[in-house]
Amino acid sequence: MLDIKFVRENLEMVKSKLKTRGVDAATIKELDTVVELDKKRRSILVEVENLKADRNKASDEISRLKKEGKKADDMISGLKQSSDKIKMLDEQLKDVVVSMKDILLDVPNVPDDSVPVGAEPEDNLEARRFGKEPDYGFEPKSHWEIGEALDILDFERGVKLAGARFVLMKGLGAKLERALINFMLDLHTTEHGYMEVFPPVMVNTETMTGTGQLPKFAEDLYKCKDDDLWLIPTAEVPVTNIHRDDILDGDLLPLKYVAYTPCFRREAGSYGKDIRGIIRQHQFNKVELVKFTKPEESYNELEALTTNAEKVLQLLGLYHRVVVLCTGDLGFSGAKTYDIEGWIPSSGGFKEISSCSNFESYQARRINVRFRRDKKAKPELVHTLNGSGVAIGRTLAAIIEQYQQEDGSVLIPEALQPYMGGIDRISR
């Protein structure tokens, strides 16, 4: 959520920045409404607070009179009126605040100045590239062809058990999935200084709203019908909410968490996309990195976080590149985002395998995460960041496709071999 004070004081700047994101004119116009409502809010507030101050004084007077054994009937009947008025104004105030919040919750974050302006993914800026395209010397196959042939990916049984976009992983395929999870967690905890957490993968509405998945993106989420519980689409949701309503000790920042969780997405509206293979599943595994930082450190921390995620692909020897998302491609809550794209030929080339974002204070304001610079200082909002470190399934697909051999076997990257019981190849 944007800061109403910031919007009020920088209305035109906010509007033009949002325009570069492709926010529709109607939503931008709603900002005027918010500013109007805020004005109204403050004027009602002044009135109702004055009434309350009077009432409180009169109440004290009544209590004094009663104590002295005197009658206070006149005062009491007079207070009845102003009390009704207070009730009415409080109600109005609540309505105004709710309307403001309704609008603001639908307004995305303002992009950072360093974000390239653009409308399409084509306008994203490539920052760097690692490795090079494998020189196969034969016609490479897709990961699903290889996976089925090796009997490590069973799509038919995935469908039988759950439906489209589910897969059954078997044997060394299942083990490879697990190996990747452990490899990534170990790397981030021991080399990069993140604290490992294992959060609930079902969360309540309040938590889901905190990070911005609700109310706007309910159709992308799985909801439990009889309970106030949703399946998380990413570990970002529970992990960022760990510190909801907390006031953190500034000396402890930045806080860095890493979490492995399964993720669940309905993928509504992507019916035609990535139908084959394991690229787009309703359930997938992901190792997620989350940071809470001081405002002035968040952009350095974004660079570090992106580097941490990239390290995974480097150690696995996977060809990939890093791009800066342009304003039009930016996610709802992000102020700046780097995507790390792995080379997956069956997906037409580079495919997002990690997305690292700085949300600045946008999420922190929603979930009220603050810190104190020192003991006496006033609380300030932290900045939150997160990024995949990295998506397990897509990495597995990249490994299969980049390490495939002409005979249909797949080599295991050296860094992963200790996690695979020492084997260096999956073959029939």
Place this chain on the structure above:
RNA sequence: GGAGGGGUCGCAUAGUGGCUGAGUGCACCCGCCUGCUAAGCGGGUAAGGGGGGUGACCUCCUUCGAGGGUUCGAAUCCCUCCCCCUCCGCCA
């Protein structure tokens, strides 16, 4: 799922309609005292929002699990929900 108990200022507690935004103890901070430490003494110690001086200040409102209700007035009475504890049942 059944029965009972409980959620108050960092922690522990007091408080059943009126100077209670809230007492006491602990913890913490600042002074004083003591050769040092401990003890002792004095003072202080929440957040959010509004208005004003726009300098670290002043002032007002709100907040005692959450939301509603009764009342001139609610931590205190009533209703709903959430959470925690004990016992029983069931289970990983």
